[in-house]
Amino acid sequence: MPKKFIRRFLPSHQSIKQNKALKIFGSVLHEPNLWHLNRRSAAGAFGIGLFFAFWPVPFQMWLSAGLAIPFRVNLPLSVATVWITNPFTIPPIFYGAYKVGTTVLGTKPEHFEFQFSWHWVVESINTIGPAFLVGCGICSVVFGLAGYFSLNWVWRFQVKKAWERRRQLRSQQAS
Template identity: 70%
Template structure:
């Protein structure tokens, strides 16, 4: 069941191979393991995507793709999972990461107002930066592992459920 759900949302691999931002990987993209969807490749890709979703850097998709290729996990899923970080979800995700960082450091959460300027970014890295970056690192590892093991469990559960359903149907057809 997870395979059918995931395949419904993933774009065609030929379309992805033609993307300009992936051209720097060259012929490596022709490895069929990067496009195959099974439990191992899906859970690994989901974990990688969630791991990089909490990195406060541009080009998260490139980082996710660069990690998916040597680990030979599903490339489209790893890149698509990073899209959980978008302009609507970024503020609550990164504020939550900041709160995690302050809790770990034992520092009080300070009030701040966002400004769209380089000076504000530099000043913020001196004040809230350590707690924010630590929180991002912890959330990145935590959610990456939860995503990996969660999807792995969900995949196994759905396969077991489908297997039991097939066995039950066989028994019913043998009785009739």
């Protein structure tokens, strides 16, 4: 069942409440609905986490937590899902977003080489920036919605299978 699988990878609510970076949310973190793991809260948290995973900003976890709180979805899952984009996966994911942006804008993909300098960042905003940001926005919405609906479907499917197994077990025990 997805609940047991997801719970294995989530941090405890005590460790998140004690996280110094999330102290800005104050006593709101004591809301019990942020820690429940059910179909609605898991699917919503997964969708929010995927939505912010495609944002090219350094504080994605805060944004994800900030949106999980008013929507009352599982906070740890929302924050953990953002880590789909990590130092190893950012290059291919953001390059894919750039390709989506060039396709949507109808522009020709430009050749670029990454340089770790402020000058390169400022120059890139004018050249590859628009296509990259449009692609990130589109991927953010598409993958956020796809994540929400797919986890919702998987959860329902697993619950339905569990119900059928129990029904079959009861009918076998009765006969």
